[in-house]
Amino acid sequence: MEKxxxxxxxxxxxxAFADFDEDARTALLRVRAMIFDVARSTxxxxxxxxTLKWGQPSYLTPETKSGSxxxxxxxxxxxxxxxxHCQTSIISDFAAHFSGAFSVEGNRAVHVKVTDLEAAEGPIRHLIASALTYHKR
Incomplete structure (x- = not known):
């Protein structure tokens, strides 16, 4: 597995990361690194x-409770x-800010083609920061 x-x-x-196919794993490890980087710099x-939630890699802010x-x-x-979390406005706010640029699944998820990940890094970092500070707004 990649470092x-x-x-x-x-x-x-x-x-859980090892179970993803190679392209998805590489992309998700990159997003994982972004999550930790955004958390450090925010x-x-x-x-x-x-941790795992519903079998998926998940990221929480247990000390500050700043995020979702x-x-x-x-x-x-x-x-x-x-x-x-589908009962937040994180995804809908993102969709409004980046109107039409991403495939969005209701209030639940943003989908990104593996081949588009590099070009989408700025918006993804914005999404991550919004989620990690959701309860501070």
Missing amino acids: AEPAFRDPATEA QGVGRLEE TIRLGAPNPGSIAIFA
């Missing part, structure tokens, strides 16, 4: 907890998904 930054603390979460987020859970998945071949 992951930071190192995995939970073998079950590491195994004031008030604090330590992240990486982010989950990662690959529900369709050739694409990945970034999930947020």
Whole structure:
């Protein structure tokens, strides 16, 4: 498996990444690195907890409770998904801000083609920051 930054603390979460096909795993590990980077560089987020929720890698802000859970998945071949709690406005706010630029699944997820990930990094970082600071708004 590709090197992951930071190192995995939970073998079950590491195994979940290993279960994705190679293209999805590479893309999701890149998003994972973005999540940790955005958390480090965003004031008030604090330590992240990486765990599994519904069998998917998930990221929470347990100390500050600043954010809403982010989950990662690959529900369709050739694409990945970034999930947020469906009772928040995280996805709808993102969809409004980046109107028509991404495939959005209601208030639940943003889907990104693996081949589009590099070009989508800025908006994805925006989505991550919005989720990690959702309760600070």
